[in-house]
Amino acid sequence: MHRLKRIVSASNQGIAHCVTCGARQQSVCGAVEEPDLDRLATIATEHHVGKGQTFIEQGQPATEFFNITAGTAKLFKLLPDGRQQIIGFAGVGHFLGLAVSQDYAFSAEAIEPLQLCRFSRAKLRGLLDDLPMLEQRLLQTACDELVTAQEQMLLLGRKTAPERVASFLIAQDHGATSCHDPVDRIALPMTRAEIADYLGLTIETISRMLSRFKADKRIATPSSHAIVILDRAWLEALAAGLN
Amino acid sequence: MHRLKRIVSASNQGIAHCVTCGARQQSVCGAVEEPDLDRLATIATEHHVGKGQTFIEQGQPATEFFNITAGTAKLFKLLPDGRQQIIGFAGVGHFLGLAVSQDYAFSAEAIEPLQLCRFSRAKLRGLLDDLPMLEQRLLQTACDELVTAQEQMLLLGRKTAPERVASFLIAQDHGATSCHDPVDRIALPMTRAEIADYLGLTIETISRMLSRFKADKRIATPSSHAIVILDRAWLEALAAGLN
DNA sequence: CGCACACTTGAACCCCCTCAACCCAAGTGG
């Protein structure tokens, strides 16, 4: 992964930055308590990844794990002819390195300026042997991701285009449970192309579905990367496969 | 899960059956060695499930985990109108209970007569606290399943019907690495309907693709539940998205 | 201002689904 070293710029190397890390409670690192936090900090280095840059390449040996502390990344698989399937979007607190055998099974690219923590795989393994709580937390996280992946299989295999887009909007809304706005304004960091590659559709279909929802007064679109849900019950019913 | 108790018939309760279990080395139980095997045996009970019977129901509280020791099950999710997505087939050694939060996220039904081990969730949790090797093995298994799930997302989201069927045949063949027959005879325990629900297609499309492969001399079909691969390289290329 | 890029909208096409008929093997019962 010498390619990575050019892309990411390190900072805070070797400092006990985990103590003050705002993303810790949202991530697997939340399983590590004060006395052991130093050990975690010594094996983790913080890095920055610019928008559009790939920091995990499918098929490369999986020697490093990552934890996102700011920004959003897309995780995706490619077919030789360029067809792309986005496996998921990884936001703050997301741990990358679970779906890994010998090599990375997917690629990862920053869709927003990204801040992340990097662990060497071997060092993390050593830490896991001493901290069963951390391994337990990783297992829990892996199970949660499996449930999400299976839900996505249902979407990709059996749902129609409008159902997929409705499911996506509802899921994005649940993800952004930050503040309880009276209006359900959803910020979409990704482009239409990325939504399409996530839902197994095309750019045009995404655009058409959003236009249809808008015409039917189910949503409003103050800007192309912000959406307001007007008729949540109807969208949820559609996402669940009713109607 | 009182419904389960009617379906499964218990045997070998409380006996140290794990020592002689033929499926142990193929499953997560392989992580438990001789001295601790008794403890595993005391919390596990063996059961039989008849073909076509559902032993995990999506949405029910997840109080029991299972380990398959003989036969095959389908794991699936349903939409209200009956659309079904099979998220995987579980054979000998497969552990059921990873993709679980509070409730089961999917249903499971025997497609062949099934033999399985049942664990109470609470008791397994207790055992895990004492046997870090077992928890480590579970994490490894969960990661493998995640990789498989992501590959399936690529298939469902981006591959064409012929590519899906080719991918399925190649995967089934790799799964059956039992004996090195000169001919690659694949036994398919599942029906066309189940293949279709697994690949996000219809019965008719599965049938048509198999007929086409057969007409093109890529495969042979001695019976409808056995398939011989004649042109492996071509199928693999198709499955990978080339051609 | 003007270029690039993302997004939208329209029209034609095509892959796969739907619907329907048919085949075949395995029961089942008179």
Place this chain on the structure above:
DNA sequence: CCACTTGGGTTGAGGGGGTTCAAGTGTGCG
């Protein structure tokens, strides 16, 4: 033994949902 049923599988014809191709509309940024 044969008539009948049942369930899985195959094959054909037609239709539709989503893609493809193409043109047009913003919109941010040098």
